[in-house]
């Protein structure tokens with residue numbers, strides 16, 4: 102196996118790509134987003150910067166722990182002191198949550214802003230159809246790493262053996278949506294860095310500018326609506342959501358000034374509510390795989406572990422078919 106396409110450049114796709122590049126394979130990573138990172142996302146508004154997706158990482162398992170040390174040495178992650186709990190360090194990428202992906206993808210070829218619409222397979226391997234037309238390269242294997250409903254949609258447009266079995270597995274995965282609110286103020290709010298509202302639409306709010314290597318002179322906040330509220334208001338206009346959630350946020354802080362910036366972003370597939378219960382899916386007969394948080398759980402580390410397991414399967418098969426010993 103020489104040439105592999107990874108579709109999706111979130112944590113799962115980045116882990117797969119990193120391990121395959123390290124094993125000497127040629128890896129092309131395709132993502133419909135403007136940059137890599139997936140739900141580990143950051144957005145700029147002038148001088149302000151917000152992590153409007155995942156807030157932080159916790160690391161419990163051995164596999165991610167060993168990579169964490171390397172990321173720390175490289176200076177691409179740091180502990181978020183204000184949010185760490187006694188038994189759990191909370192790690193953030195610096196200077197924004199999307200900063201880890203480019204480091205992990207070093208050596209892979211990233212095709213950002215490229216939505217893959219369909220896969221085809223003939224005796225030479227996989228061909229990819231994108232919004233911009235067919236990709237010139239031919240791939241020995243393809244790894245899908247997007248949320249399960251998006252992978253199902255892609256497989257439905259692809260005439261592939263084993264796609265039916267993979268779709269049946271993916272149909273079992275469930276997600277909750279999340280409306281994310283980004284707020285900025287001219288002055289510092291007189292509250293702790295992390296708020297957990299007990300009532301109302303919001304389930305979490307944090308001073309984004311308290312994270313390491315953010316600009317502390319900017320008073321930036323990110324707040325998340327709870328899953329039930331986000332589901333009820335899923336199709337509302339972002340401007341209406343921003344207004345409603347801002348009111349709810351300000352109600353938590355009597356006497357707070359009005360924000361100078363407010364926007365809302367919808368995550369349709371934010372958090373996994375029912376995982377597949379298998380580390381990954383791999384069909385060695387055709388070289389088609391799936392890895393993501395949806396396989397294991399709702400955290401970044403689950404996406405990491407799933408990507409790691411997929412790389413094990415793919416590389417294990419590669420060694421077996423080449424007659425080499427693992």
Ligand SMILES: Cc1cc2nc3c(=O)[nH]c(=O)nc-3n(C[C@H](O)[C@H](O)[C@H](O)COP(=O)(O)OP(=O)(O)OC[C@H]3O[C@@H](n4cnc5c(N)ncnc54)[C@H](O)[C@@H]3O)c2cc1C
Pocket residue numbers: 108109110111112113114131132133134137138139140141153154155156157158159215216217218246247248251255279281325368370371372392393394395398399400401402404
């Ligand atoms: C609001 C929010 C808060 C969260 N908070 C936390 C937290 O504090 N801690 C934590 O551990 N986890 C948190 N999570 C969950 C965490 O972000 C995810 O578990 C993890 O990032 C998932 O990574 P992934 O690689 O599986 O998927 P993703 O990050 O979703 O990556 C999939 C990628 O596939 C791309 N893609 C999809 N379809 C196509 C296509 N057809 N062609 C090309 N590209 C495509 C997408 O653009 C995306 O970049 C949060 C998530 C959200 C949304």
